[in-house]
Ligand SMILES: O=C(O)CCC(=O)C(=O)O
């Protein structure tokens with residue numbers, strides 16, 4: 001099971017450092033790691049900003065997971081902070097290159113190797129394909145923002161992430177939309193020893209013993225993976241040195 005939603009603690013939204021500087025969208029791309037399952041944006045946040053964030057986040061009241069998880073809850077040993085912040089979720093989505101990369105530029109990396117003359121599908125066609133993969137037209141990110149800090153010895157045992165229903169109300173809108181989450185978003189703010197996010201594909205007829213897919217945290221890298229019914233079993237490996245900082249949210253589409 002993924003981390004279950006908890007009643008939000010009474011924290012006011014933190015005074016997040018501005019999401020600046022950022023790399024221009026033109027210098028970034030959505031990279032397909034496993035089609036329909038895992039996509040990456042390397043350098044989504046530059047190293048200098050990640051550093052600013054890690055020290056800022058260290059000032060928040062993170063709480064260590066109780067040693068004994070509730071029934072059906074994944075064994076997770078890390079320090080965590082959770083807050084509802086629609087404004088920050090929206091900044092991450094449309095105040096960065098994320099929205100553009102995930103919508104009108106979705107899938108463009110498939111055409112990288114084509115001849116010079118090859119024409120890219122139109123933005124409309126790419127947006128249509130994006131909707132197929134994301135499970136609808138993305139509305140933005142889940143305002144339920146989670147911060148994890150794993151120190152040496154901490155980890156997140158194998159589990160599946162669940163889809164959650166929510167009422168989506170962007171900070172700039174007045175009308176809310178019945179919505180659901182379809183993909184997990186992890187943004188790695190540091191590197192560390194160990195701490196890989198490892199995915200375990202289901203065996204198929206064609207491949208009875210698929211290799212696990214191991215993603216080592218890279219500073220500023222964003223990772224999307226499908227969750228809900230088609231979530232791959234995955235885990236956060238034990239950190240062996242340094243600290244692993246992760247910002248977690250989810251992609252939200254209309255229900
Ligand atoms: O920290 C990681 O690498 C994995 C986190 C995770 O699986 C989750 O937030 O559900």
Ligand SMILES: [Fe+2]
Pocket residue numbers: 002159160161184234
């Ligand atoms: Fe997970």
